[in-house]
Amino acid sequence: MISTRLKKMRFQFLLFLFCVFSVSEMNAKALRVVTTTEDIASIARFIGKDRVEVTALVRGAQDPHYIQVRPSDMIKVSRADLLVIVGLGLDGWILPVIDGARNPGVRIGARGFLDASSGIELLEVPTGKVDRSLGDVHPQGNPHYWLDPSNGKIIAKNIMESLSLVQPSEREFFKENFEEFSKKLDQAIIHWKEELAFFKGKQVITYHTTWSYFLKAFGANARNYVEIRAGVPASPKHLQELISQIKKEKIDLIITEPYFDIRLPEKIAASSQARLRVLAPSVGAFAQIKDYFDLFEYNIQELLRL
Amino acid sequence: MSSTRPQFVFVILVLHLFSLSSLFSQESQLEKSGGTTPFWRSTSFGSQALNPDISLIGDFLIRPGARDSGVNAFSLREAELGLQAAVDPYSRADIFLAVEEEEGKFHVDIEEAFLTFLALPFKSQAKAGRFIMDFGRSHRTHSPERDFSDNPLAFEKLLGVENSMKSNGLSFNLLVPLPVSSYHEVRAEAGETKTSFGEESEAIKSNERFIYAREKNFFPLGENLNLELSGGFGRWQTDGGIEKVKSTSTFEGRAHDLIRSIATGDFTLKWKPNAYRSFLLEGNLLYTFSRPLAEENENGEKKIKHAVNEVQTQGGFIQLQVQPLRRWYLGSRIDYLLNGDSQKEERQYVGILTFFPSEFSRLRFQWNRKDTDGEERSHRFFIQLTWALGPHRPHPF
Numbered sequence: 001m002i003s004t005r006l007k008k009m010r011f012q013f014l015l016f017l018f019c020v021f022s023v024s025e026m027n028a029k030a031l032r033v034v035t036t037t038e039d040i041a042s043i044a045r046f047i048g049k050d051r052v053e054v055t056a057l058v059r060g061a062q063d064p065h066y067i068q069v070r071p072s073d074m075i076k077v078s079r080a081d082l083l084v085i086v087g088l089g090l091d092g093w094i095l096p097v098i099d100g101a102r103n104p105g106v107r108i109g110a111r112g113f114l115d116a117s118s119g120i121e122l123l124e125v126p127t128g129k130v131d132r133s134l135g136d137v138h139p140q141g142n143p144h145y146w147l148d149p150s151n152g153k154i155i156a157k158n159i160m161e162s163l164s165l166v167q168p169s170e171r172e173f174f175k176e177n178f179e180e181f182s183k184k185l186d187q188a189i190i191h192w193k194e195e196l197a198f199f200k201g202k203q204v205i206t207y208h209t210t211w212s213y214f215l216k217a218f219g220a221n222a223r224n225y226v227e228i229r230a231g232v233p234a235s236p237k238h239l240q241e242l243i244s245q246i247k248k249e250k251i252d253l254i255i256t257e258p259y260f261d262i263r264l265p266e267k268i269a270a271s272s273q274a275r276l277r278v279l280a281p282s283v284g285a286f287a288q289i290k291d292y293f294d295l296f297e298y299n300i301q302e303l304l305r306l
Numbered sequence: 307m308s309s310t311r312p313q314f315v316f317v318i319l320v321l322h323l324f325s326l327s328s329l330f331s332q333e334s335q336l337e338k339s340g341g342t343t344p345f346w347r348s349t350s351f352g353s354q355a356l357n358p359d360i361s362l363i364g365d366f367l368i369r370p371g372a373r374d375s376g377v378n379a380f381s382l383r384e385a386e387l388g389l390q391a392a393v394d395p396y397s398r399a400d401i402f403l404a405v406e407e408e409e410g411k412f413h414v415d416i417e418e419a420f421l422t423f424l425a426l427p428f429k430s431q432a433k434a435g436r437f438i439m440d441f442g443r444s445h446r447t448h449s450p451e452r453d454f455s456d457n458p459l460a461f462e463k464l465l466g467v468e469n470s471m472k473s474n475g476l477s478f479n480l481l482v483p484l485p486v487s488s489y490h491e492v493r494a495e496a497g498e499t500k501t502s503f504g505e506e507s508e509a510i511k512s513n514e515r516f517i518y519a520r521e522k523n524f525f526p527l528g529e530n531l532n533l534e535l536s537g538g539f540g541r542w543q544t545d546g547g548i549e550k551v552k553s554t555s556t557f558e559g560r561a562h563d564l565i566r567s568i569a570t571g572d573f574t575l576k577w578k579p580n581a582y583r584s585f586l587l588e589g590n591l592l593y594t595f596s597r598p599l600a601e602e603n604e605n606g607e608k609k610i611k612h613a614v615n616e617v618q619t620q621g622g623f624i625q626l627q628v629q630p631l632r633r634w635y636l637g638s639r640i641d642y643l644l645n646g647d648s649q650k651e652e653r654q655y656v657g658i659l660t661f662f663p664s665e666f667s668r669l670r671f672q673w674n675r676k677d678t679d680g681e682e683r684s685h686r687f688f689i690q691l692t693w694a695l696g697p698h699r700p701h702p703f
């Protein structure tokens with residue numbers, strides 16, 4: 001009796017081991033891609049499809065400027081074949097994560113490391129001396145470039161090249177996916193621009209410089225910001241100035257991000273004729289935004305409600 | 307002392323060869339793959355990599371009522387200069403110099419200066435130089451950045467005048483390869499320390515040799531909730547010093563006659579969902595015991611003053627910090643110490659209110675109440691103003 005039970009247990013144990021091995025074998029085939037944000041993760045999924053397993057370290061609803069690094073992030077990066085970051089200092093918190101991950105394959109300079117901003121035409125690159133009296137500025141230029149959909153193609157191309165470096169045997173596969181993605185994106189951009197035709201030339205107020213690329217892509221422009229300077233919250237005086245500016249220039253739209261204090265922009269909207277829209281700065285900012293295309297669909301639908 | 311140095315040099319050389327070999331293998335792999343992208347992709351960090359990140363922290367302390375006890379009421383306690391840079395793709399250097407005020411005079415001290423080999427085989431890392439030892443979250447934090455204006459009694463009484471244990475040595479750590487999302491690291495350190503346990507160590511002029519091992523575990527309990535549960539054990543041995551230990555000390559004899567051990571255990575529970583709110587609970591226990599190696603001095607005379615030949619001192623603290631508003635922190639700490647020499651118990655209760663006018667400056671008010679067996683209850687107040695310039699790269703967690 002006991003011996004048969006033991007045998008049975010041993011068999012189950014072997015079966016279990018076999019399963020564990022086969023699962024890990026399956027995982028070993030898919031390239032492990034770790035990204036800082038969900039936007040880049042989404043694009044990486046379009047390029048790598050079933051040959052990659054993509055993990056984003058930051059949730060789309062989190063403010064990417066202030067990220068508390070977790071030891072589990074190091075574990076993820078330590079197992080990664082490719083690490084993709086937004087760059088331009090937005091996700092500078094990744095540096096200690098890379099150091100702690102002990103993975104030579106994804107260190108800065110290695111082929112498993114990609115700064116996705118490579119080749120992007122940057123906005124708001126500060127000229128002259130930059131110091132903190134200007135607040136917590138983005139000293140290397142505005143890093144929110146993924147919000148211009150045409151930059152999505154540059155990010156995708158960078159990812160395609162890096163994936164091909166890490167896994168040269170899949171080069172053609174990644175290239176096909178990139179072409180498919182960029183064709184789909186081109187068509188979507190034409191459609192989105194038609195939908196937002198009324199947006200051209202529009203003057204808006206935004207909370208942070210998050211929307212500079214988005215506004216430029218659709219021909220609009222930020223006249224002023226709710227925060228005084230990047231990272232410096234508004235003073236009562238600044239709020240008054242904003243309200244009178246909105247009235248004088250007949251500005252009718254204020255855009256904010258879900259992770260900022262909504263009370264300030266609400267106050268401004270209530271004291272003026274402008275309407276307030278909470279747009280999604282990233283994939284995953286709201287539950288229904290599952291990928292890079294959803295991100296623009298959502299924001300455009302929000303703006304169409306104007 | 308001198309015999310250990312060539313060994314260090316040898317180990318450092320071997321470590322460097324290891325990291326260089328991984329560099330070359332990277333390059334040759336790239337050539338084979340026929341990569342079109344340059345090895346050094348232009349990154350936003352590239353320009354900074356050439357110059358070290360330079361940071362400066364000023365720590366100004368006001369102690370109302372301190373003049374009565376002969377301590378300056380106003381002191382620039384410390385100015386800390388940090389130089390941090392990548393040396394090559396696989397190692398980095400961190401140097402922290404501290405200018406400290408002591409009895410009206412300033413002196414420069416090397417807080418830390420070490421080279422880290424970041425990506426050695428088998429997910430290991432090594433550190434060589436002078437560094438603060440890892441006895442837990444508070445201990446591994448530089449003093450101007452610690453959560454309170456003073457230090458826990460356990461650090462004050464067990465870790466010498468600087469309230470932290472610094473060593474000149476080597477540190478080796480390994481990420482335990484487990485198929486889980488939690489973080490497990492084992493660490494072994496060896497070298498010499500000048501700062502040492504207890505007050506009596508002031509008399510020991512020579513360094514003490516030590517070995518120390520630590521196990522570090524971080525468990526992700528939720529999206530933004532993390533638990534560190536770690537512990538360590540170390541042994542220190544005086545290294546043939548000839549200075550006599552002060553007569554107030556436990557053991558009168560040649561310094562090399564002493565062996566001491568430390569056991570530490572600590573936990574940190576941290577919740578930080580965003581920049582506006584956070585919660586931190588940290589506890590730390592330190593347990594030291596000193597034992598004379600030989601009970602006789604050179605002349606064969608017994609010199610032990612105490613009947614017991616083992617002295618145990620134990621201490622610890624538990625601290626809580628909450629961030630109810632973006633720029634405000636409220637905190638409390640309870641210290642406990644059982645002094646092995648005097649067999650007296652000491653307890654301290656601390657409360658703080660911290661305000662950050664901006665991300666780079668900090669104002670703190672602190673109140674301490676201390677109860678010692680057989681002594682009058684004492685109160686202390688601190689006002690601390692700390693400011694930071696430049697990119698001071700904090701310990702990640």
Ligand SMILES: [Zn+2]
Nearest residue numbers: 065208209210
């Ligand atoms: Zn920003």
